[in-house]
Amino acid sequence: MSMKLICVSHSPMMDFIHPAPQVEAEARGMFATLAQEIAEYDPELIVIFAPDHFNGFFYDLMPPFCVGLRAKCAGDWDIGEGPLNVPEKLALDLVEAVQAEDVDVCYSYRMQADHGFTQPLELLAGSVTRYPVLPIFINSAARPLPPCRRVLKLGDAVGRFLAGRPERILVLGSGGLSHDPPTPQMGSVPPEVEEFLIAGRNPTPQARQTRQQRVLSNGRLLAEGKGSSQPLDAEWDKGLLETFVAGDLARFSTMTDEEIRTRGGRGGHEIRAWIAAFACLQAAGAYEAQTRYYHPIDEWIAGMGMVSAQPAHPEGRP
Incomplete structure (x- = not known):
């Protein structure tokens, strides 16, 4: 088994609003560097953990976790088009293996993957179809959310399944860090918005x-220092990056929704995708990680972070 991990923030606003030229150039430059590293690694399989933003998953049936057995781009923000390259039999094997680890995971033959999935695939892999991909959704927007300790268990179960695979595997985590877009919530919006949150597919x-x-x-x-979005919290973001790099994932077993919402904002819950990705890698043994980039970019409403990691013992557990 060969495994590599990359976790990145995402923001569909990258193509619409531009921060200071140097800031944007550095962020896009690191995306390009990571894309080159992936091309050189040439993965035979990508496993991506990502959230949804009420584009593919809704309250008519909201799973905590879902594996796409078949998936296509949701079409939001015009990022990605058509189906993802999902190896269906392998995806089904993954579901069975994770459920055998006593982690209840849903599965879909008609997953719609929004920009949480498609933007990292476009920026890092070149397209949504270049490599075979197993898309794993983690509910990070629709309360009640799966506890972070359950996300750790999900990642660990996926990692145990992958540890027995022969392919070169790239694990991607997509989301966060501090991030507070204007995401509506049930119970605090008018009826017509509630109806969208319940069944707003294909608008x-x-x-x-x-x-x-x-x-x-x-x-x-x-x-401009205005509006309803909570200010980005660079201190919280950097603390998270240090935790991931140090491999101290036990911190997330007790991390609460209140901490995430208070420090990271409504979209800060997307850190669950990173938690799952690192737990997946750690299931194969100790890892070595590096923070590749961080900058809070208000225009993109995101503490933009990028981290890479690989097993400390490439041949597996020592």
């Missing part, structure tokens, strides 16, 4: 455009 182009403009407006206001 009209006009409805999607209206929603995306609201997010863009918040990004512009946050950059």
